[in-house]
Structures are given as structure tokens and as C-alpha cells.
Amino acid sequence: MPDEKKKTCFVVQGFGKKTDFRTGRVLDLDASYEVIKDAVEAAGLECIRADAIQHSGVIDKPMYEQILNADLVIADLSTSNVNAAYELGVRHALRPRTTIIVAEKQWHFEFDVNRNAIRTYEHLGPDLGRREAESFSKQLAEAIQTILANEDAVDSPLYTFLPDLNPPALGQPNAPAQPADVAPIVAAAPAAAPTAQTEATLRVLLDQAHGAMTQSDFGTARALFKTVHDMQRGDDARAADPYVVQQMALATYKSEQPTKEAALREAAEMLLTLEPVKTNDSETLGLWGAVHKRLWDLNEQPADLDEAIYAYQKGYSLRNDYYNGINWAYLLNVRAREADEAGRPADAVADFVLARRIRQDVAATCEALLEDAVERDDEHYWILATLWEAAVGLEDEAAAAQWKAKAEAAATAGWMLGSTREQIARLEALLATSPLRHLNA
Numbered sequence: 326m327p328d329e330k331k332k333t334c335f336v337v338q339g340f341g342k343k344t345d346f347r348t349g350r351v352l353d354l355d356a357s358y359e360v361i362k363d364a365v366e367a368a369g370l371e372c373i374r375a376d377a378i379q380h381s382g383v384i385d386k387p388m389y390e391q392i393l394n395a396d397l398v399i400a401d402l403s404t405s406n407v408n409a410a411y412e413l414g415v416r417h418a419l420r421p422r423t424t425i426i427v428a429e430k431q432w433h434f435e436f437d438v439n440r441n442a443i444r445t446y447e448h449l450g451p452d453l454g455r456r457e458a459e460s461f462s463k464q465l466a467e468a469i470q471t472i473l474a475n476e477d478a479v480d481s482p483l484y485t486f487l488p489d490l491n492p493p494a495l496g497q498p499n500a501p502a503q504p505a506d507v508a509p510i511v512a513a514a515p516a517a518a519p520t521a522q523t524e525a526t527l528r529v530l531l532d533q534a535h536g537a538m539t540q541s542d543f544g545t546a547r548a549l550f551k552t553v554h555d556m557q558r559g560d561d562a563r564a565a566d567p568y569v570v571q572q573m574a575l576a577t578y579k580s581e582q583p584t585k586e587a588a589l590r591e592a593a594e595m596l597l598t599l600e601p602v603k604t605n606d607s608e609t610l611g612l613w614g615a616v617h618k619r620l621w622d623l624n625e626q627p628a629d630l631d632e633a634i635y636a637y638q639k640g641y642s643l644r645n646d647y648y649n650g651i652n653w654a655y656l657l658n659v660r661a662r663e664a665d666e667a668g669r670p671a672d673a674v675a676d677f678v679l680a681r682r683i684r685q686d687v688a689a690t691c692e693a694l695l696e697d698a699v700e701r702d703d704e705h706y707w708i709l710a711t712l713w714e715a716a717v718g719l720e721d722e723a724a725a726a727q728w729k730a731k732a733e734a735a736a737t738a739g740w741m742l743g744s745t746r747e748q749i750a751r752l753e754a755l756l757a758t759s760p761l762r763h764l765n766a
Contacts, residue, residue, distance in 0.1 A: 331369070331370065331371050332369070332370045332371070332396035332397070332473070333370060333371045333372075333373060333391075333394075333395045333396055333397070334365045334370040334371065334372050334373065334395060334396065334397040334398070334399060334469070335373050335374075335391040335392060335395035335397075335398050335399075336358060336361055336362070336365075336372060336373065336374045336398075336399050336400075336401065337392070337398060337399065337400040337401065337409045337412045337413060337416070338354055338357070338358060338361075338374060338399075338400070338401040338403075338406070338409055339354050339401075339404065339406050339408070339409065339566075339568075340354055340355055340358065340374065340531075340566075340568070341353075341354060341355060341531075341566065341568030341569070341572075342354070342355075342568055342608060343403075343404040343406070343567070343568065344404065344605070344606040344607060344608060345403065345404040345405065345429070345431070345432070350431070350448070350644055351607060351608060351644075351646075352403055352404055352429060352448050353448075354401070354403065354404070356448075356458075357401060357403065357429075357446070357448075358374060358401075359458075360446070360458045360461055360462050360465075361399055361401070361427070361462075361465065363458075363462045363466075364461075364462040364463070364464075364465035364466040364469065365397075365399070365465075365466075365469065367462070367463075367466040368466045368469040368470050368473075369470075370396065370397060370469070373391060373395070374528075388412075389415070392412055392415050392416050392419065393419050393420070396423060396473070397423045397424070397425065397469060397472070397473065398413075398416045398420075398423070398424045398425070399424075399425045399426075399427060399465075400412065400413040400416065400424065400425070400426050400427070401427050401428065402426060402427075402428045402432060402443075403427075403428050403429040403432050404429075404432070405432065413426065416481075417481040417482060417483050417484075418481075418483055419492060419493060420481060420492060421479045421480075421481045421483075421484035421492060422472075422476075422478055422479050422480055422481065422484075423472060423473060423480070424480050424481060425444065425465075425468065425469070425472065425480075426441050426442065426443045426444070427443065427444045427445065427446065427465070428443055428444075428445055428446075429445065429446060429447065429448050430445045430446065430447045432445075441480070441482065442480070444461075444464070444465060444468060446461040527553055527556060527557070530549050530552055530553050530556075531549075531550075531553055531569075533549050534546045534549035534550045534553070534572065534576070537549060537576075538572075538575075538576060538579075538738070539737060539738045540738070541738060541739055541740040543576045543577075543579040543580035543581075544576075544580045544582055546572075546576035546579075546580075547573060547576035547577050547580050550569055550572050550573035550576055551573055553566075553569050554566070554569045554570065554573055557569065565598065567599055567606065567608075567609065568608075570595055570596070570598060570599055571596075571599070571608050571609060571612055573595055574592040574593075574595040574596050574612055574616070575592070575612060577591050577592040577595065578591075578592035578615070578616055578619065579740070585619070585623060586620070586623055586624075589616050589619050589620050589623075590620075592612075592616050593613075593616050593617075593620075596609060596612055596613050596616065601613035601636065605643055607640040607641075607643050607644055607646045607649060610636045610637070610639055610640035610643075610649060611636070611637070611640050611646070611648050611649050611652070613632070613633075613636040614632075614633045614634075614635075614636035614637040614640065614649065614652060614653075615633075615652070616633075617629045617630075617632040617633035617636065618630075618633040618637075618652065618656065621633060621659075630656065630659065630660065630663075633652075633656055634653065634656045634657070634660065636649075637649045637650075637652045637653035637656060638653050640653075641653050641683070645686075645690055647687050647690050647691050647694070647707075647708070647711050648707065648711070650683055650684075650686065650687040650690070651683075651684070651687050651711045651714055651715060653683060654679075654680040654681075654683040654684050654687065654715075654718060655680070655714075655718075655748065655751075655752055655755075657676040657677070657679055657680035657683070658676070658677065658680050658718070658752065658755040658756070659755065660672075660676050661673040661674075661675075661676035661677040661680070661755075661760055662755055662758075662760075664676065664760075665758070665760045670760060670763040673760035673763070674760050674761060674763060674764065677759065677760050677761060678761075680718065681718065681719060684714075684715040684718045684719050685715075685719065687711060687715050688711075688712055688715040688716070688719070691708045691709075691711050691712045691715070692712065694708050695708055695709075703737055703738075703741075705735055706732060706735045706736050706737055706741055707741075709728055709731045709732035709735050710728075710732045710741070710742075710745040712724075712728040712731075712732075713725060713728035713729045713731075713732045713745065713749065714745065714748060714749055714752065716728055717749050717752055717753060717756075718752055718756070720756065732745065
């Protein structure tokens with residue numbers, strides 16, 4: 326006899342790194358998905374997320390088919406994802422049972438959603454720590470098995486409060502009403518076969534783009550991220566995923582094509598769609614700062630320096646983000662030099678001292694983050710690189726040598742180390758003439 330078809334679980338969730346605007350934290354939803362996927366597969370189901378659906382047209386049709394037909398739906402509402410909340414509502418309207426809600430522990434539980442059972446997990450940094458991942462995955466796998474085994478349990482609030490409601494059946498508009506617990510879910514006709522281009526799913530394209538970034542092939546990475554961006558957006562500019570826009574902008578300005586300045590201005594145009602002046606997304610602010618920092622390096626236009634300082638300062642203030650903090654400190658040294666050369670010693674001293682204090686705070690943050698960082702991970706490198714730069718800025722030669730050695734050993738891509746060395750060389754040049762000399766004059 327042929328094997329029984331494996332049941333499916335559709336995961337409603339964003340992907341990539343997303344900012345939780347209530348807390349200012351950046352969460353890696355791909356890391357969350359891996360834990361959810363482990364639990365689903367441990368329970369014997371096939372796991373699917375929207376970015377892995379092969380399709381030849383817009384994503385909406387196969388996505389709604391999954392929401393309707395999947396044996397189980399897990400909706401992750403972390404970072405207050407409006408799309409995930411909407412799709413959860415669709416599932417609750419279509420199916421009376423087999424829906425699980427999960428969220429990161431610091432997510433704000435809205436009144437209507439809070440009436441449902443919500444299983445929480447904890448991000449101990451951008452992603453889950455090993456112990457938390459193992460614990461949550463085990464608990465979720467047990468919950469999946471229990472829920473699928475209990476055919477009488479109703480978890481949709483709609484069918485709980487309207488028990489006489491019959492769920493819809495696709496393809497049977499005139500079918501007689503049936504009890505909720507036996508209503509058939511008729512599979513839709515399959516979507517048209519994907520073309521050669523769409524055989525490469527969003528996930529595959531993203532993996533290829535990330536691989537190109539690791540190899541410093543920024544032109545290829547930019548093209549791949551742009552393909553993902555265009556596939557997601559279609560004719561609706563509002564459908565663009567912020568994470569993809571951010572990565573596309575990063576790859577664009579790193580490519581330096583056709584020229585450094587042209588690439589930076591193109592990246593700035595991309596980031597404008599994320600409203601950097603209004604946003605509370607520290608990743609967007611960090612990229613906006615990076616673009617204008619580099620434009621300042623090219624042209625030394627005061628407006629670019631001011632824009633970069635604004636972005637880094639806001640990004641750091643929002644969530645004590647070390648990347649924004651260390652770059653804010655660096656640009657304060659740049660502005661201190663400008664003030665010193667312009668004959669404004671008080672302004673120069675003020676910025677110089679503030680830069681030192683920021684580095685002290687950033688170093689403390691990074692040392693705490695090292696406890697949960699995964700070795701040989703990109704995040705691990707940037708924490709070490711930041712500690713190296715902070716030590717140089719604080720003129721602590723012993724600490725700088727220590728963190729330099731560790732950062733060099735942890736670099737996962739050549740461009741990372743090159744970028745850090747370039748920044749530190751510039752910082753050392755800035756520190757060569759300290760405005761604090763005016764205090765002894």
C-alpha cells in the first residue's frame with residue numbers, strides 16, 4: 326500500500342531580521358522559524374513557510390490555499406507583524422481547529438488575541454539561545470501532537486462563540502451545510518506550473534544572495550536581492566519587505582558600481598522607501614547613517630555628516646544598538662576635528678568627551694552580548710570588531726590588541742575585516758590630535 330500522505334503545517338511568519346517597534350529589539354525570525362520547523366518535523370509533519378512556496382504568479386493565491394488546507398497552522402505574531410495577524414484571522418475564519426499561536430515573550434498581547442492560548446519563546450539576543458531553542462522546540466512538538474490528536478478541540482474564537490457556524494469548503498459554493506467537526510476541506514486545483522525563473526523560490530534566492538555577500542560579490546547579491554524584492558512587491562510598492570530593501574541597499578552601496586557615489590545615492594533612494602526620518606527601525610537607521618557617512622567621506626558636505634550623526638544617534642538611543650553606537654562615537658570624533666579646525670574648542674571637547682562615554686557604554690553592552698553569541702557567526706564577529714574599535718577609541722592599547730586578535734580570527738568574510746581596519750585607521754588619525762589639549766592651554 327502507498328504511504329499515507331504526510332500532513333502539512335503552514336507557518337505564518339515574517340522572515341529575516343525584523344524590529345519589534347514596542348521594544349526596539351531586532352529579532353531574527355529565520356532563527357525562530359528553524360526552531361518551529363524542528364518541532365513540526367519532530368511531530369511528523371511537513372513544514373512550509375510562505376517564502377518557500379513555489380508559484381508562477383502573485384503569492385496570495387497559494388498562500389491562502391495553505392491557510393485553508395494545511396492540517397496545522399502556526400502563526401508567529403512576534404514584532405507585531407500585521408500581515409501575520411491578518412493571516413491568523415483568516416485561518417480562524419476558515420477552520421475551527423488546529424491553529425497554534427506563538428510569540429516572543431516580550432510581544433505585547435493585544436486584548437482580542439490574548440483570549441487565545443499563546444505559546445511563548447524568548448530571544449536572548451537577535452536569536453534564541455541553544456537551551457531556549459531546545460526547550461521551546463520540545464514543548465511545541467508535544468503541543469502539535471496533542472492538538473492533532475484531539476479532533477473535538479476548537480481553537481478558533483469565531484467558532485467558539487458562534488458554534489452553529491459552518492466552515493467554508495473550497496469549490497463547493499452550493500454544498501449543503503455540514504457540522505463544523507466534519508466539514509470537508511476540498512483541495513484547490515494546483516497553481517500553474519512554475520516557470521524556470523520561479524522554480525528558484527524566495528528562500529533559495531535569499532540564500533544565494535547571502536552567499537554572494539559572504540564572498541564579497543556585492544553586484545550579484547544586489548541583483549538577487551532585487552529579484553526577491555520585485556517578486557514580493559509585484560505591482561504593490563507597499564508589499565516590499567523592509568529586510569530585503571535593507572539588504573538590497575547594503576549590497577548596492579558595497580558594490581560601488583558604477584561609481585562609489587552613484588552606488589551610495591542609489592542605496593539612499595532605496596532606503597527612502599522605508600522613511601528613515603520617521604522610522605524607529607534601528608537597522609534602517611544604521612544603513613541610512615552608513616550611506617551618508619560614506620557620502621561625507623567622498624565630498625565632505627556638512628549635510629551628509631549631520632544626517633549620518635542623526636541616524637546613528639537615533640538608532641543607538643532606540644535600543645542601545647552597538648553598531649549605531651560605535652559609528653555615532655566615530656562621527657563625533659569627526660565633528661570634533663571639524664570644530665577644532667574651525668576654532669571652536671568648546672564644541673570639539675564636548676564631542677570628543679561624549680564619544681568616549683558612548684564607547685564605554687557600547688563596550689559594556691558588547692561584552693554582555695558575547696555570552697550568547699555563536700562563534701563563527703557574523704554577529705559574533707561584529708561584536709568583537711566593535712570591542713576592538715571601542716578599545717582603540719578609549720586609547721586602551723592592551724584591550725585593543727586582545728580584541729583585534731579575536732576579531733581577526735572570527736571574520737567570516739574578507740570585506741568585514743577590511744571595513745573594520747579602514748574605520749580604525751581613520752579613527753587613529755582622528756585621535757592623533759586631541760582637542761583635550763585646549764584644557765591645558
